Amino acid sequence: MADETVRILAPDGRVDEEDRRGLDLKDEDLRQLFRYMVLARNVDLECTALQRQGELAVYPPAIGQEAAQIGSAYALGERDMVYPSYREVGVAISRGLDMVEYMKFHRGTWHGGVNDPVGSGFGMFSVPVGSQPLHGTGHALGTKLDGKDVVTITYFGDGATSQGDVHEAMNVAGVFGAPIVFFCQNNHWAISVPLEKQTAGQIYRKAEGYGFPGVRVDGNDVLAVYRVTREAVERARAEHQPTLIEAVTYRIGPHSTADDATRYRTKEDVEAWQQLDPIERFRMFLETAGIADQSVFLEAEAEGKDLAATVRAGIQGAPPRDVEDLFRWIFAELPPVLVRQRDEVLRLAEEDRDG
Amino acid sequence: MADETVRILAPDGRVDEEDRRGLDLKDEDLRQLFRYMVLARNVDLECTALQRQGELAVYPPAIGQEAAQIGSAYALGERDMVYPSYREVGVAISRGLDMVEYMKFHRGTWHGGVNDPVGSGFGMFSVPVGSQPLHGTGHALGTKLDGKDVVTITYFGDGATSQGDVHEAMNVAGVFGAPIVFFCQNNHWAISVPLEKQTAGQIYRKAEGYGFPGVRVDGNDVLAVYRVTREAVERARAEHQPTLIEAVTYRIGPHSTADDATRYRTKEDVEAWQQLDPIERFRMFLETAGIADQSVFLEAEAEGKDLAATVRAGIQGAPPRDVEDLFRWIFAELPPVLVRQRDEVLRLAEEDRDG
Amino acid sequence: MADVTMAQALNRALRDSLAGDDRVLILGEDIGKLGGVFRITDGLQAEFGEQRVFDTPLAEAAIAGVSLGLTQAGWKPVCEMQFDAFSYPALDQVISHIAKYRYRSKGTTGVPMVMRIPFGGGIGAAEHHSESPETYYAHTSGLKVVVPSSALDAYNLLVRSVQDPDPVIFFEPKSRYWAKESGDLAAEGAPIGQARVLKEGQHATLIAWGAMVSRCLDAAEAAGEDGVDVEVLDLRSLVPLDIETLAASVQKTGRAVVVHEAPMTAGFGAEVVARIMEDCFDHLEAPALRVTGYDMPYPPATLEEHYLPNVDRILLALDAVLTH
Amino acid sequence: MADVTMAQALNRALRDSLAGDDRVLILGEDIGKLGGVFRITDGLQAEFGEQRVFDTPLAEAAIAGVSLGLTQAGWKPVCEMQFDAFSYPALDQVISHIAKYRYRSKGTTGVPMVMRIPFGGGIGAAEHHSESPETYYAHTSGLKVVVPSSALDAYNLLVRSVQDPDPVIFFEPKSRYWAKESGDLAAEGAPIGQARVLKEGQHATLIAWGAMVSRCLDAAEAAGEDGVDVEVLDLRSLVPLDIETLAASVQKTGRAVVVHEAPMTAGFGAEVVARIMEDCFDHLEAPALRVTGYDMPYPPATLEEHYLPNVDRILLALDAVLTH
Ligand SMILES: Cc1ncc(C[n+]2csc(CCOP(=O)(O)OP(=O)(O)O)c2C)c(N)n1
Ligand SMILES: Cc1ncc(C[n+]2csc(CCOP(=O)(O)OP(=O)(O)O)c2C)c(N)n1
Numbered sequence A, B: 001m002a003d004e005t006v007r008i009l010a011p012d013g014r015v016d017e018e019d020r021r022g023l024d025l026k027d028e029d030l031r032q033l034f035r036y037m038v039l040a041r042n043v044d045l046e047c048t049a050l051q052r053q054g055e056l057a058v059y060p061p062a063i064g065q066e067a068a069q070i071g072s073a074y075a076l077g078e079r080d081m082v083y084p085s086y087r088e089v090g091v092a093i094s095r096g097l098d099m100v101e102y103m104k105f106h107r108g109t110w111h112g113g114v115n116d117p118v119g120s121g122f123g124m125f126s127v128p129v130g131s132q133p134l135h136g137t138g139h140a141l142g143t144k145l146d147g148k149d150v151v152t153i154t155y156f157g158d159g160a161t162s163q164g165d166v167h168e169a170m171n172v173a174g175v176f177g178a179p180i181v182f183f184c185q186n187n188h189w190a191i192s193v194p195l196e197k198q199t200a201g202q203i204y205r206k207a208e209g210y211g212f213p214g215v216r217v218d219g220n221d222v223l224a225v226y227r228v229t230r231e232a233v234e235r236a237r238a239e240h241q242p243t244l245i246e247a248v249t250y251r252i253g254p255h256s257t258a259d260d261a262t263r264y265r266t267k268e269d270v271e272a273w274q275q276l277d278p279i280e281r282f283r284m285f286l287e288t289a290g291i292a293d294q295s296v297f298l299e300a301e302a303e304g305k306d307l308a309a310t311v312r313a314g315i316q317g318a319p320p321r322d323v324e325d326l327f328r329w330i331f332a333e334l335p336p337v338l339v340r341q342r343d344e345v346l347r348l349a350e351e352d353r354d355g
Numbered sequence C, D: 001m002a003d004v005t006m007a008q009a010l011n012r013a014l015r016d017s018l019a020g021d022d023r024v025l026i027l028g029e030d031i032g033k034l035g036g037v038f039r040i041t042d043g044l045q046a047e048f049g050e051q052r053v054f055d056t057p058l059a060e061a062a063i064a065g066v067s068l069g070l071t072q073a074g075w076k077p078v079c080e081m082q083f084d085a086f087s088y089p090a091l092d093q094v095i096s097h098i099a100k101y102r103y104r105s106k107g108t109t110g111v112p113m114v115m116r117i118p119f120g121g122g123i124g125a126a127e128h129h130s131e132s133p134e135t136y137y138a139h140t141s142g143l144k145v146v147v148p149s150s151a152l153d154a155y156n157l158l159v160r161s162v163q164d165p166d167p168v169i170f171f172e173p174k175s176r177y178w179a180k181e182s183g184d185l186a187a188e189g190a191p192i193g194q195a196r197v198l199k200e201g202q203h204a205t206l207i208a209w210g211a212m213v214s215r216c217l218d219a220a221e222a223a224g225e226d227g228v229d230v231e232v233l234d235l236r237s238l239v240p241l242d243i244e245t246l247a248a249s250v251q252k253t254g255r256a257v258v259v260h261e262a263p264m265t266a267g268f269g270a271e272v273v274a275r276i277m278e279d280c281f282d283h284l285e286a287p288a289l290r291v292t293g294y295d296m297p298y299p300p301a302t303l304e305e306h307y308l309p310n311v312d313r314i315l316l317a318l319d320a321v322l323t324h
């Protein structure tokens, strides 16, 4: 990573003390960050396992990206709004979402992820790559028009930066001074396509073209991620200026459980980054700095296992939704054609049940 | 314009002699540049008049943008390829296109502009704003794959820079090292939307995000435009590196003859730029430098009037194409459904003719 | 009761919507100071300010996606695509998100927005300015698709569209912008989802929407002079489609011709014919026919008269169904 | 004569096209080293190099627009959209340019490219991975739209598509990728524009394309057990549509049911019904019916079985047309 990359924690857990003092984080917060990262790791691994056991249809692991996700989400205020892609399990956990509901997307019982995106401050999963930043920009513009003290953050990947929609979202946000943070997790891969085939530029420098700051941060350094996101969130809140953050991290797992990453990258590629594990790095720091000890780590692990177990229990054998639900939410009011269609489906389903 | 803007000719026609000597332009070339600019101005004004007289359906004036168009087109090699928008009358003239055929687009006798885009090295008019740079990138990639010594240039406006397609084209060109020049005529307006509502960034700095050079040039300075385009063309040819050029100019006329620009800008806005007229500026230079005198200027004018008259004669009363042509070029071979449809149209047209 | 053009009626509908509901926003290209290239938004920015009525950068996907985001901040955006063919860059946002968000979010998050699209030919415009893309939208589940054919109904339908809890794609027949109608502007006409019988008749039914409605009325008049009594149905709402009114009319007349500007293949006329097949088969005296644009890119302006359905072609089709 | 899956047949068609014509290129997301998420391009980059077979950045409009540009440099690109719903960002380039360039350029500049789109449901996939967007393309004049239903015909059609001088949208029914067929791979089957009668019958015609063809064959078999003799028509080519074969079959049987996965409203089934109306009316014993997906966003995987046409629904429709 080049000089311009913001970093507070070295890979061995050492820290620039001045940098650290500059953070508005109490020891409690630091332990909380650690806790969330461990929860995310546990749920993530559990879900990969659940998929292997046939309980989930497919799952996109976030392992290795915990610092990027937790550090950034922790910088948000309670009423701030998130527009995620499909890999933001860590963000979801630290925003307090119901993780069983969340995983039902991956089980295929319904689309989208959670029940009420606006109510929960967490938009629906956005599968079409790069499409959600526009929703974030619209939302941010909307809250600004209302004079509300709300910041919007949108997550997307390195691959997404190639999409026209992401460009349009940043450009519009720049023009309107929308209070939004564009958070790009550059995990070096878009399925099998490596970063260097995605763009010849630097992701964070794309912000130059939109007239707002672009920042590159070590995405495996939870403190640095927190700091740059915090600054961006404050800039959005106070100055209505967007920021593009490039968090440089790595997709340790396959693209999804359906992917065979050995086809396009080597074990060595991955191992180099496993050395830079964000949780271990932070743990070493917490320990060395005397902020947390073994008991804290074990407690977080235990809590992680609990949450994973909750997800497993909630998802295992979770039935499909009622057939009626198929027709429930297409329009506020079901038009005649769909009433006919619904009646057919219900009749057939009943006949099926009856034998 | 900020410091970074490349300029050789001052608005009063004075020149930085060192800059000028750096140009690979003989006096003959300089007179040729002048000539093309005058031709373009004459045809442009004539076409506005032709539209007022009902001979053209609509016409988008290029007045004021002659230096940007001629200076850049003059930097191309004979076999280089142009992907234009709809306002590139100057480029078309200096590339030797049949200007009567060209104007038939504006008369509504056929789409597109010229007969054979590949053969003539000038792609069809691209009306959907921002869509043609992708074609340019594809073409450039294609010639590179063939090892051909061909450079592609694509023209688009400041408004087009907001479109996702333009972003995607530049990004892809960066990744593949496509031999292409992205030439943006920033004429300060996209119909009624001024530059500052189009983007909060600087257009030429958008190149940073794609990993290739971005250059801003005084678009009313034909020598500077020539120089930066020449450099970009050579960079494309020799190094397969794209360049984004922002030529800062001004749309002196309305967006099109259908537009009423008084609704959104003042006479003063326009007058300030009329002072910076690219032809007059260049004329003063040529005169002062002793490269051309009144006779050259008058000759160019006369030639301009001639070309305008040719266009007028060719377009005036030009009939619609044959009804059969409607069905001629949909597919290489007309499928049965269309045969039926064609037969109906021809029958009806005949009945019409017969009474 | 004054004469009003469709353009004026639409302008008034937007004005009254902005005045009546302070959550309504208007956005698009050139819709501010310029008032839109067709002046449909004329004067609205001056009256309601740049916060409520604002120009966007030149990016249709952005206009659509940002509008969706605005709904999630509690706004009701009415966005404009400047011309039919320039709505295509927004299709992904429309199909993948705007049409699906209510469904995806289990009903918690509807998308109360309107996308206005001036459409159709007959105005001598350049390439990409005369298309009829209603099929793309009508085939996209989750959207309502509405097309007025007259000034008063344009007012009525647009006001209702803005109030609708679901996304409405609102097609405005450009060639009818300057056609006048006499009456009071009020949102008291038929709701979205109902067709209108504009002329009753016994011998055959002409079915159309948008600009083709007046052409059908002309054809009906011409047929009337030959003693043929034609019913004219203005669908108004392609989705939801008023199958009841459609079926009632065709069951009565036993003969039907549907007319639209879009190319024939997989045009919405096919859906109308399929519904007639399903609901009126036993009443049909002749095949229901289509008079449509041809299966070609929209032709250049000087040839468009040969492409667009005209009274002659409609009469030929009427003749075919009447003499079958 | 060996068993071959449709996935293998498609892979071979691409391989043979690359080998047979050095102007053919393959591009798309993850089609290089990975060989595509469905492995349709497996091994092609290794065999033909990164100049002929290359990954693009993640941008579908770019893939389409760049492909068009490549044709103008004399190449024949075969590009891949990774899944059905991810073809939507490319719609503007397809509708406004790829479909229109030959027309616009007065025939000088055709667009010999193929856009491959894996489509349809039935594989338990996530949202946006199971759609059937063929109508959007079939309604766009200037495109050919082709859909194989079996391995051997997939080979035949894809090789022909690559050789076609016009842009071909090539839909691959994902749920049939792993279905086997026995025979030799050769481009000797029916050309684009011809339908195939897969099973002859006297009582009714089932019409389908892609994955629904095998479902229709299943239904026909089930009906046969009840003594009903059903003809099954595989359209293969939606544009150009083989009206002759279609009309001949329906005129013979007098009864027709068309089956597709896409939602009903304005789906391509409507076009088929409209053609039957126009060309077979006097032979019809019953209304031609549609069995389709419902007018909703594609549902989640665990409910898709209720959405997709199945044998029961097809039999019900057959029963309806037979007992009318
Ligand atoms: C518009 C679109 N095209 C293609 C896909 C298929 N796809 C799913 S994820 C993905 C790669 C995304 O890469 P990136 O943006 O870096 O995010 P990451 O998966 O690495 O988190 C692709 C190509 C898609 N979902 N949407
Ligand atoms: C995709 C698309 N959207 C909208 C339009 C309508 N339109 C035509 S030109 C134009 C403004 C273009 O501005 P700019 O790119 O700066 O080019 P200029 O006209 O100034 O040369 C607009 C909005 C269009 N042609 N295409």
Ligand SMILES: [Mg+2]
Pocket (backbone or CB within 6 Å): A157, A158, A159, A185, A186, A187, A188, A189, A190, A191, A251
């Ligand atoms: Mg990635």
Ligand SMILES: [Mg+2]
Pocket (backbone or CB within 6 Å): B157, B158, B159, B185, B186, B187, B188, B189, B190, B191, B251
């Ligand atoms: Mg401009």
